[in-house]
Amino acid sequence: MSNMEHTASEAPLKTFSCQLCELSSPFTYHGQKPPNTRAIVLLEECFVTRDPFSPDREKFLVLGSNCSLCGMRVCAGSDCSIFYTKRFCMRCVNKHLDQFPHQIQAELAKKKQQSSRTAVS
Amino acid sequence: MDSDRRRDSRSWDWDSQQCRAQLDEIFFRKHDYIQAGSTEHREFWAFFDRFQRFKTRRDMSGSSRKEGREEERDQRRSGTGKVDLGLPKEYDARYRINVSVCTKDVEERLGKSEHRGRQRSSGPGSQEISDCRLALLHFLDFSQRQSFGKLAKLRREQKNLPIYQYRDRIVELVRLHSVVVVAGDTGCGKSTQVPQYLLSAGFNHVACTQPRRIACISLAKRVSFESLNQFGSKVGHQIRFETTRTTATKLLFLTEGLLLRQIQQDRTLAQYEVVIVDEVHERHLHCDFLLGVLRSLVAERSDLRLVLMSATINIKLFSDYFSSAPVLQVPGRLFPIQVTYQPIPPEEQASRSEKLDPRPYLRILQGIDQRYPPEERGDLLLFLSGVAEISTIQEACQIYATHTRRWIVLPLHSTLSLAQQDKVFDIAPPGVRKCIISTNIAETSVTIDGVRFVADSGKVKEMSFDPKAKMQRLQEFWISRASSEQRKGRAGRTGPGVCYRLYAESDYDAFAPYPVPEIHRVALDSLILQMKSMCLGDPLSFVFIDPPPASSIQTAVTYLKEQGALDSRGELTSIGSLLAQLPVDVVIGKMLVLGSLFRLEEPMLTIAAALSVQSPFLRSAQHNPDCATARQPLHSNQGDPFTLLNTFNAWMEMKGERGGGSRKWCRRRGLEEQRLYEMVNLRRQFKELLRSHGLLESQYSTSSGGDRGQRRERLTERRKLHQLKRDHEQQESTRRKVLKLEEGEFSSGSGSDTEGAGKGKNGKERSGQNVDIQEVKFKLRHNISELQEAVTVSQDLSSRQQALLKLLICRGLYPQLALPDEHNSTRKESEQVFHTRNKQGVVIHPTSVFASDPEVLQVPESDTREMGPDRVDSSKHQLLAFVTLLETNKPYLTNCVRVPALQTLLLVANSICSNADCTRLVVDGWLELELRDPEAALKTLSTALTHRAEWERLLLAQLGTSTMGGQAVQGVSRKVTEKLSEGLVRYLLYTEVSYSLRRLTAFQTQNLYIGPQSESELPHTNTPGLSALFPGAEAKPDPIKGGLRVTSFFNYNCLADSKDLYSECLRTFWSCPNCDLYMPLTPLERMQHEASCRPAGEQQQTEEEPESGKACSSSMSSLTRVYHCDVCNEDLSLTSTEILKHKRQHMFTTN
Incomplete structure (x- = not known):
């Protein structure tokens, strides 16, 4: 019955939360080499958790990271950040849009159009 | 970029299984992130095909290069005066992936590839390896996006719930107040979100109660999923038979009843920081009680936080009950x-x-x-x-x-x-x-x-x-x-x-x-018993949110006294405190205790479990002739509990013989197998409870033994079963079927009789697709061979064991007894009428075996003697003991057992009154028995008293030792109980006394007793040594009924009839069969002598027994039982396995 006795040993879960969309979720690892990823290396310092949608408990999920320019903590969602050799938050992307390749610019323009359309309807 | 050329030059075929296998050995080895053979691995190659097709298409259109150049130009134009992000000049989708894969293996192969590629004509060259790696990177990126998308969607949905706006407010309120009421209508998300808000705000040990078990499971699953530790153990559930709780559990969903049980053990609930009581507006019995208990606990534990969650119904009631606790009202999300x-x-x-x-x-x-x-x-x-x-x-x-x-x-x-x-x-x-x-x-x-x-x-x-x-x-x-x-x-x-x-x-x-x-609305027996065992004082003064009527509490207290759970002052008796621990009806609990005393625990466990769940017999199958025929062999005309026992045993036996296929077996008999699974679970829980209270010997050590090979086999089997269960759980959610238009037609018509057929069809379809998950869970939870052992023990009950078992059931059910109407023999089968003490004219529920076979309840004509217009004498009168009296369109008796009237009443009734020569007995103030022969009457009564005294002594000894824990069963030796059961059985089966049995009319009950008498009228009062003869009771004048109160249940000579005043003159000569006494005695004196004078042989006998041939080594004898073999015509003392062997031996010889 005393299964739930207070355990002080366990560190409280740290929470990742996106400074743009406020998405928040506890993370289990921050860095480039999450546990049990073997040959896989992350190219940026990421906030990582176990992938809750995979039946395999060893799979990881990147929640987000810090913008390489302004340092803002952003989630990996395409509304909040882009990874292009480095992580850029959407604010920095928009500020320096001209330095991004044409493909990315086109993609963002298209998305903007779409979102404004759904906002109207 | 020049891949096409190179691929042409070598014999590499991406579609070939061998080629892919070679890459598997580089990228998907046993210790890699993705292993060959896994689901992800399969998904990767499917992805690979799509990816290659996409690449080919893009290469053909040749667009990538051009765009790259444009981009360079773009960058040049904008360059000055701004931060240079240092982005590569040429666009490559690869740059958008934040993952890389590098192993020594891959690097080596890529590095050496220049020459090695030429050396070997087959095997992956550097190009193939880098192609595969690129595809793998894209695959990893793709799966990351997919999972992240799901997470984002989940968070979006959580944010869109009406309650989300109140998140901080809720946390703040809970921090500031010890009790908070959260009221919100369907769809506002309170049940899933509030516990999560509290957890993420730093509250650590949260319990959340639910009125329904199913909700505990589904909420724990959902919340665990939402809080992203679906496979961790921070969120768990605990219900009657299962729990996912571990030491790491921070949030536990549990039933209201279970939390109450926990309070019984841990009065201040120190294990929890927050208790959330959900759906309080449903006002279930347990919930109302729980609120009452928590109300006083909150006053005591200032650190405990209590959150009540309710629909927006009657919120003020809850707030007021907890001294105006703050209320937070959340709008629901319903469409118009x-x-x-x-x-x-x-x-x-x-x-x-x-x-x-x-x-x-x-x-x-x-x-x-x-x-x-x-x-x-x-x-x-x-x-x-x-x-x-x-x-x-x-x-x-x-x-x-x-x-x-x-x-x-x-x-x-x-x-x-x-x-x-x-x-x-x-x-x-x-x-x-x-x-x-x-x-x-x-x-x-x-x-x-x-x-x-x-x-x-x-x-x-x-x-x-x-x-x-x-x-x-x-x-x-x-x-x-x-x-x-x-x-x-x-x-x-x-x-x-x-x-x-x-x-x-x-x-x-x-x-x-x-x-x-x-x-x-309901009987409060269990509630009051639980309150007593929690030391909550007088139930009448307990502050309920909406107190039940005092009469209802009073009825429960009276009932518990009748049942022996409370003593005359309303305090818990030792059996009462044990019953309070058992999560079952008082009557069922009593049966379990009695069963263990007489070592009939195996059949009794099954019967108790069967009477605690819904009947496995589907009503709809009753009119199906095939089902009726198939059920026939399961029926027992002893009573419904025995039919249930037979059914359970047959089911277990079939499961052991054939393993699978039990679903079909049940379907053929119109049985709901789920109920049988519930029974087997409940049975095990009962067994553990009895064991933990020292009422059963601890488990035989051999059952888990076996040699190493067998153990290993079991282990592999278990692993397989666990895998099956996991697989099932994963595919569970994606199995909604499309109905066929004819679906409803099967069960039309009479609306009932064809359900079996319709279901059969559907069931078969389903079973073809998946394993029988119930069977898997069953095998995981239970040790089948042990269960079968138990079944064998209770399967071929001798008629003696059956008689004893019936008596024990009846003592459990007492005072729930019904008397057949005297004119039943002249009535139609469907019009048989019965009377209980408080309700006249009740009928047997159509599901009972006695509804279809009422003749067995009637006194056989050969045995009767008409003594007058209203008096039929017989030695074969019977009563029905029943589990419930339920009124729908008529008052019905359900789950009945038939018992011999005189013997049973004398052995279990709480109040027996006699006249002076004991030929007239009134039981519980409503049943009158008249015995013709005073000599036989006296003997019958006296024997009953002796047995009861011994029975009571053994029960107390058993309970007394059990409450102290430890070595329990030692308290009552096997020999002593065997002797008592032998005596009881003989009494039940061989008492051949002719008597009449009838219900007293209202008028008769008015003038039933002599009433108080003065001292001088009572010559026996001060007879020295009287109290010593009846242990635990002093024979003293009864102040109300008159006569002498001989034991707590027997009043001598208090009935007002013609002989009452002359009891002193009723001395007759009598010789004691045990000693040489021969003298004139009054009936009372004679009974007293009999109670104290043990037969001469008795003591000797008990001493001799160990040396007699029957007794084996003590460890063996605990497994043996007496088995009467019809072929040998001998009583043998054998273990269950030996019985089987013995039977088989005859099978071969008779063939």
Whole structure:
């Protein structure tokens, strides 16, 4: 019955939360080499958790990271950040849009159009 | 870039299995992130094919290069005056991936590839390796995006819940106040979100109670998923038979009853920081009680936080109960619902006896068909009061549905098989609507998606308790406004809906605002017992949120006294405190204790479990002749508990023999297998409880043994089973089926008799696709060979064991006894009438074996002697002991056992009064027995007294030792109990005394007793040594009834009849069979002598026994039992396995 006795040993879960969309979720690892990823290396310092949608408990999920320019903590969602050799938050992307390749610019323009359309309807 | 050229030069085929296998050895090895053979691995190669196709298409259009150049130009243009991000000049989708894969293996192969590629004509070259790696990177990126997308969606949904806005407010309130009420309607998200808000705010040990077990499981699953540790153990559930709780559990969903049990053990609930009580507005008995207990606990533990969650019903009541606790009200999320009142016209209103008129209901179906095009989806949910009503309306609707082909009609109520219930969740084909006809089960317990129309009859059948007759009553009532709104709300869960109310708006206004809380409707026995064991003082002064009537509490206290759970001062007895620990009815608990005392625990465990769950016999199969035939061998004319015992044993035996296939076996007999699984679980729980209370010997050490090979085999088997269970759980969610148009037709017609057939078809379909998960769980949970051992023990009960078992059941059920009416022999089978002490003219429920076979209850004519107009003497009178008295359209007795009247009454009754020569006995003030022969009467009574004294002594010894724990069963030696059971059995089976049995009339009970007498009239009062002869009782004058109170249950000579005043003159010469005494004695003196004078041989016998041939080594003897072999015509002492061997031996010889 005393299964739930207070355990002080366990560190409280740290929470990742996106400074743009406020998405928040506890993370289990921050860095480039999450546990049990073997040959896989992350190219940026990421906030990582176990992938809750995979039946395999060893799979990881990147929640987000810090913008390489302004340092803002952003989630990996395409509304909040882009990874292009480095992580850029959407604010920095928009500020320096001209330095991004044409493909990315086109993609963002298209998305903007779409979102404004759904906002109207 | 020049891949095409190189690929041509070498024999590499991406589609070849061998080539892929070679890459598997580089990228998907055993220790890699993705292993060959896993699901991800399969997904990767599927992805790879898509990826290659995409690349080829893009390469052919040749667009990538051009764009790259453009981009360079772009960058040049903008360069000055700004930060240079240092982005690569040429676009490559690869740059968008934040993952890389590098192993020594891959690097080496890529590095060496220049020469190695030429050396080997086959095998992956550097190009293939880098192609594969690129694809792998894209695959990893793709899966990351996919999972992240799911997470984002989940978070979005959480944010969109109405309660999300109040997140901080809730946390703040809980921090500041010890009690907070959160009120929110359906769909606001309180049950899933509030616990999470509290956890993430730093609260650590949170318990959240639910009224239903199923909700505990599904909420724990959902919350664990939402909090992203689906495979961790921070969120768990705990219900009666299963728990996922671990030391890491921070949030536990559990039933109200279970939390109460925890309080019994851990009074201050120190294990929790926060207790959330959900659905308090439902006002279940346990919930009301729990609130009362928590109310005083909060005052005591200032650090405990209590959150009550409720629908927006009667919120003030809860707030006021907890000294004006703050209330946070959250709007629900319901779509608009249009309400139409369509009161049933008088000519279509059914009178009490008639069947329901289906026309008003058919009009609703027609109206929907006329008004809404079939393409517009949306099902109809129809609320009726009960099963009979459902089948009437179902029948009519089915005819309409068959005709229009636009409806599938499905019933929903708790007595349906689970497979049948499950169908309401399946999907109707396009253009067809489901018409679900349900009891109030769909109001809260079962939530069905896709309902757009609700038709509400406004009626409900509810169980109420009549404390006077000690009877459950199922009656039809108008629902409350709260229920009415709840039913309406079911139409607006997924979109705007329509609600048809089959009553007038003025009716609605006249409804009670809220349903009657359970505490006002049911028997409070278990509640009071639990309160006593929690030392909550006088139940009458306990502060309930809405106190039950005092009479109801008083009835329960009286009942518990009658049952021996409370003593005369209302304090717990030792058996009472044990019963309070058992999560079952008091009567069932008593049976378990008695069963263990007489070492009949195996059959008793099964019977107790069977009587605690819903009957496995499906009502609908009763009229199916095939089922009836198949069931026949299971029937026992001893009574329903024995039929249940036979059924369970046969099921277990079949499971052992054939393993699988039990589903089919059950279907053929019209049995709901789920109930049998519940029984086996409950049985095990009982066994553990008895064991932990020292009432059973601890488990034989051999059962888990076996040699190493067997153990390993079991282990592999278990692993396999665990895998099956996991697999099943994963695919569980994705299994909604599309219904066939004919689906409803199977169960139309009489609405009941064809259910077996319809279900059979469906069931077979399902079983073909997946494993029998119940069977898997069963095998994981239970040790089958041990269970079978137990079954063998209870299977071939000798008639002696059966007689004893019946007595024990009866002592458990006492005072729930019924007397057959004296004119039953002249009545038709279906018109047999019985009387209980408080209720006359009750009948046997049609599901009982005695309903179809009432003759066994009648006194055989050969044995009777007419003594007058109203008096039939016989030695074969019988009584029925029953589990429940339930009134629906008639008062019914359910789960009955027949017992010999005189013997049973003398052995179990709480009050026996006699006249002076003991030829006239009145039991419990309502049954009168007249024995013709005074000599025999005295002997019968005296023997009963002796047995009872011994029985009581052993029971107390057993309970006394058990409460101290440790070495328990030592307290009562095997020999002593065997001797008592031997005596009881002989008494039950061989007492051949002719007597009459009848119920006293009201007039007779008025002048029953002599009444108080003065000292001088009572010559026996001060007889020295009298009290010593009857241990635990002093024979003293009874101040009310008169006569002498000899024991707590026996009053001598208090009946007012002609002989009463001359008892002193009733001395007759008598010689004691044990000693040489021969003298004139009064009946009382004689009984006293008999009680103290043990037969001369007895002591000797007990001393001799160890040396006699029967006794084996002590460890063996605990496993053996007496088995009477008909072939050898001998009583043998054998273990269960030896019995089987012995039987087999005869099989071969007789063949």
